[in-house]
Amino acid sequence: MKRERAVRLTIVGFGHVGGGVAEVIMRKHQELKEIYGLDLRIVGIADLKGVTINEKGLSEPEIAKFRDGSVLAGMSTEDMIREVEHELMVEATPTNVVDGEPGVTHIVTALESGRHVVTSNKGPLALQYRRLTELAERHGRELRFEATVGGAMPLISMIRNNLAGNRIISIKGILNGTCNYILTRMGEENLPYEHVLREAQEIGIAESDPTKDVEGIDTAVKLVILANAVFDMDVTYRDVKVRGITEITPDALKLAHDAGYAIKLIGDVDDEGRLEVAPRLVPLGDPLNVNGTLNVATIRTDLAGDITVIGKGAGPIEAASAILSDIIGIYAR
Numbered sequence: 001m002k003r004e005r006a007v008r009l010t011i012v013g014f015g016h017v018g019g020g021v022a023e024v025i026m027r028k029h030q031e032l033k034e035i036y037g038l039d040l041r042i043v044g045i046a047d048l049k050g051v052t053i054n055e056k057g058l059s060e061p062e063i064a065k066f067r068d069g070s071v072l073a074g075m076s077t078e079d080m081i082r083e084v085e086h087e088l089m090v091e092a093t094p095t096n097v098v099d100g101e102p103g104v105t106h107i108v109t110a111l112e113s114g115r116h117v118v119t120s121n122k123g124p125l126a127l128q129y130r131r132l133t134e135l136a137e138r139h140g141r142e143l144r145f146e147a148t149v150g151g152a153m154p155l156i157s158m159i160r161n162n163l164a165g166n167r168i169i170s171i172k173g174i175l176n177g178t179c180n181y182i183l184t185r186m187g188e189e190n191l192p193y194e195h196v197l198r199e200a201q202e203i204g205i206a207e208s209d210p211t212k213d214v215e216g217i218d219t220a221v222k223l224v225i226l227a228n229a230v231f232d233m234d235v236t237y238r239d240v241k242v243r244g245i246t247e248i249t250p251d252a253l254k255l256a257h258d259a260g261y262a263i264k265l266i267g268d269v270d271d272e273g274r275l276e277v278a279p280r281l282v283p284l285g286d287p288l289n290v291n292g293t294l295n296v297a298t299i300r301t302d303l304a305g306d307i308t309v310i311g312k313g314a315g316p317i318e319a320a321s322a323i324l325s326d327i328i329g330i331y332a333r
């Protein structure tokens with residue numbers, strides 16, 4: 001029997017991802033105690049509606065009431081992060097690639113208050129990676145962000161842990177499920193672009209502003225997180241050469257297919273400083289040719305050769321999978 005350790009956490013941002021994290025933590029509470037000795041308690045939740053707190057751990061009915069708009073404590077999100085005693089904050093507010101807010105402020109406040117941070121929010125990492133990781137280090141706290149790139153697909157931890165000792169030469173892949181879905185549907189059904197974009201919005205994987213997906217910005221943001229975290233660069237998404245998929249037509253997809261290729265929106269980063277997002281011809285038999293909402297990345301290394309990971313890059317439970325593995329990674333070493 002593992003020695004049990006109670007870990008109090010707060011969730012900031014209670015949309016699809018924050019809700020998914022709460023659901024998974026509730027569902028797996030007993031299993032996490034038995035396997036990892038971790039007794040995870042959600043002691044506070046905050047979103048635009050307000051804040052709810054229970055220092056002993058919120059129950060499922062209390063969380064449901066908060067979701068419906070009641071049981072609000074009279075404090076701001078930042079006060080909750082500072083004043084409610086907890087060990088770890090999950091930051092899951094929506095991505096903002098203009099200034100990273102409110103995520104940046106939440107992360108800074110949490111680290112300065114001595115909390116570990118696990119986030120799915122791409123904006124803060126894509127704009128202020130160096131500042132935030134240095135702040136975490138100064139305060140002796142962890143900042144983990146597996147969910148920001150490729151959703152459930154293990155990438156950052158896999159490179160850091162399982163590929164330790166390898167030199168990473170390049171990472172290349174499909175990092176946006178919305179674009180992959182659009183290109184797949186347009187190619188298979190000869191459907192117009194606007195129609196399939198609407199479908200991608202309906203299944204809930206597109207950004208709130210879907211131009212971020214189709215113009216390649218979301219892929220660029222994820223590439224930058226990889227560039228900073230894996231290649232130790234100090235770049236923002238403005239340093240990426242970006243071309244999106246808005247000019248790809250069903251005819252172009254058909255022509256490519258007849259010649260033995262698929263057109264995919266590929267992000268590409270390497271150890272010589274290449275940082276590019278563009279539609280590329282991918283041979284139909286290539287491991288990067290995955291369809292639908294899937295993401296994929298091929299990591300080229302000096303010892304292990306090429307490793308390709310395929311998985312679900314978007315979705316609340318998928319993001320929660322990455323967040324949970326980051327939380328466990330902090331405590332169950």
Ligand code: HSE
Nearest residue numbers: 176177178205207314
């Ligand atoms: N809009 C993103 C995508 C969500 O389609 O991949 C996950 O970051």
